Amino acid sequence: MASRAPTKHRRSNDPEGVRRRVVDAAYAAFSTQGYHATSVHDLKREAGATGGALAHHFATKKELGLAVIRDRVAAAVEETWIRPVLAASTASEGIQAVFAGIIAELEGQGAVSGCPLNNLAIELARHDDDFRVSIDTVFVRWREAIADKLKADLSAGAVFDLDPEAFAVLVVASYSGAMAMAKAQQSAEPLRVCAEQLARVMCKRSPAVGL
CATH class of the missing domain: 1.10.357.10 (Tetracycline Repressor, domain 2)
Structure with missing residues (x-):
């Protein structure tokens, strides 16, 4: 867990990178397992993003979709x-x-x-x-x-x-x-x-x- 902290810190200084990772993770998940079957928690985990970072770019799951x-x-x-x-x-x-x-x-x-x-x-x-x-x-x-x-x-x-x-x-x-x-x-x-x-x-x- 400790090894992940520096990575998350760097990502917070790269808003466009975070957005790209979130969209990429959502594309992969929505295309395979489905939009409704994919939770926001799943997307945060796959993209390595915090809830605040995700909300900064997409106020709702629909906006992300x-x-x-x-x-x-x-x-x-x-x-x-x-x-x-x-x-x-x-x-x-x-x-x-x-x-x-x-x-x-x-x-x-x-x-x-x-x-x-x-x-x-x-x-x-x-x-x-x-x-x-x-x-x-x-x-x-x-x-x-x-x-x-x-x-x-x-x-x-x-x-x-x-x-x-x-x-x-x-x-x-x-x-x-x-x-x-x-x-x-x-x-x-x-x-x-x-x-x-x-x-x-x-x-x-x-x-x-x-x-």
Whole structure:
């Protein structure tokens, strides 16, 4: 116990570091065990923060939950999905690369906790409008990014006969549903199946091609 005292003293002089640790601890806990199942005491312990330090940054647990969605969940979707898709040669290549990367990660971990955004949406969106709006904002950004990439592909002739907005909904819904099934099965197989089916749809060409 004595060895912890200097560490706590240093943390008190690093308010941004404390905030970061609290948000990181909350992101990990809310994403896996759930928002309601995580106590403030759990978060203080995991972050190595006092009650006063936590309250300094977040007056309520709800404020912390909203910060997790805004600062961590949205950033994770941006890094895991949006940037790779937008940087890829085509939406299809980007989507397949994302699925492949996540499948490999899950198989390496040997466990599936589910999609953090999806987990929080299922738990919180129905019961609190602030959470619902915050969560939906992330979903909207995700869908719009995929739709924008598909629009560029349509202009370039890389895909045909796809409604960008509708197909973006299909991609996000397929991934979210596959992650829920993967969590239930503790297997990445549903993700692999969805990736294969999306690839087949996106590889279809106009009947005029090749004539």
